[in-house]
Amino acid sequence: MLTFILRRAALIVPTFIGVTLLAFALIHLIPGDPVENLSGERGMDPARRARLLHEFGLDRPLPIQYADYVGQVLRGDLGTSLTTHEPVLREFLTLFPATMELAFFAMLFAVTVGLPAGIIAALKRNTVADYAVMGVSLTGYSMPIFWWALLLILFFSVQLGWTPVSGRIAVEFDVPTSTGFMLLDALRAGDAGAFRSAVSHLLLPTIVLGTIPLAVIARMTRSSMLEVLREDYVRTARAKGLPHWQVVLVHALRNALIPVITVIGLQVGLLLSGAILTETIFSWPGVGNWLVHGVQSRDYPVVQGGILLIATIVISVNLIVDLLYGVINPRIRHG
């Protein structure tokens, strides 16, 4: 088991080096150099330009610059935002809990709805229920979620006035930040009004971000269940006279879940992609929104640092999923 973990973990080193190369290249591939971009429209006299280039270390050979960059990254120094003059890492860490809170509830929504829907579709194969689940999930899978968000806002916020349009909590509440997760912070503060407000702000973004994973999970669960239900051990369980629910939930579902869990793990990248759009629409103060602003305001340290950090998260989560999969399925471990 230990060799499996080590072997699998060693594989991410080249990937991580590649990601730092990409983030490093980003700054050097943009048209004009960073100094030129700092100077803006008016331009800069050559002497000052040369001095600044030297100051930033940009006049040295690229491999040395890259080594320096990796050194800085490993020390946790990701540069300073050009717009807020805050360290990029600190900004990211302040905003990341908001993204995590949103992603967590989106996933929870996707699993609690998608899993039963997939099971029902598989059990009632080729009935109206099956077609409905499959139709809805295909639509969800093809959904431009930024438009879906607008439709939900139009209906629930504008027409019915049930949910707020943007932000994490209403302005009148002042919840002290301790965990960075608004729901937990409101609970800890014991402020029921703030908690309700935070929940109502979370509802629509959760549905929007959870839609595509929901569709994927429902489809995957259905096909995986259909496969397992044909297995001999399921027939044996039925032949033993076990009740229907026990055959389905204990014998079939547990085995059908293995591929589904992998798919859930692989949704993390998708969730973060979706978070960029969802956060932008709902003005959710997370890292996706921050990154889009970074690109729009040409704040390159933010873009560079953000890409590096998000990629690191995705790589780590994929590693954890792989390891868990090895724990569940010995064939992978020894393969």
Place this chain on the structure above:
Amino acid sequence: MSEVVAIAADVPAAVPGTLREFWQAYRQSRGAVVGIALIVVLVVLALGANVIAPHSPYEQFRESTLAPPVWHDGGSARFILGTDPVGRDILSRLIYGARLSLLIGMISVAISLSLGVVLGLIAGYVRGLTETTIMRLMDVMLSLPSLLLAIAVVAILGPGLINAMYAIAIVLLPHYVRLTRAAVIAEAAKEYVASSRIAGAGPLRLMFNTILPNCAAPLIVQATLGFSNAILDAAALGFLGLGAQPPTPEWGSMLADALEFIQRASWVVTFPGLAILITVLAFNLMGDGLRDALDPKLKR
């Protein structure tokens, strides 16, 4: 040798039969037929936009800004789906937008498919250090969420429709490389490849003429699904202001332009999104149908 030539000459005669057989399999799924029908309609709209669209996509009818669709109170048959905040006909913009979306899909898939097939063939055929380098690079690209990678590329190249296409082509690339490599490794071990090599075929001929055609099925399916990803990502980039720039009638940027009018005139938001959804859905339906028809092993 003459026997080989004779067998080779027989192959084209079998093609219509294969096609008919394929259509028989494809027709099994009602969804797939709906998908291909929708795509035909979209292609006709895109090609005939100049004739079909009632107005120019850029002409501003200043006397009727935010006119509602024909079935609303105050709607007129002149603007069937209403007009946008500066008085442009939404239906005409959507029809021209179909042209853009299909073009985006076609160009990004063409770039990434051709590049991906070449890289995948090299990785799967040459193996060794070359393979490791290519595949690790693809792993890096896959470790970034697709939209994030596209945004990174746009951050380098600058916003715009053409750069968005490049960005999407880069995002799609790893899928084709992995698929081609896996298929090539599986095929290269087979006897027909060995016999072709013994007959004196060079590496290029082996890669492109012998192996590649036998890897086509999964690539065709992936290319179709790539179309829907490309259209969706291009619309997302347009929506974020990083793709097509106004006044281009691109569906995503149409949505972004209309955002502030969502309360007063919901139709400026509803129709462009519906157009994206229908198009993406059509390609996904076709992709699913193709997968079932081309690859019985993957059948649900």
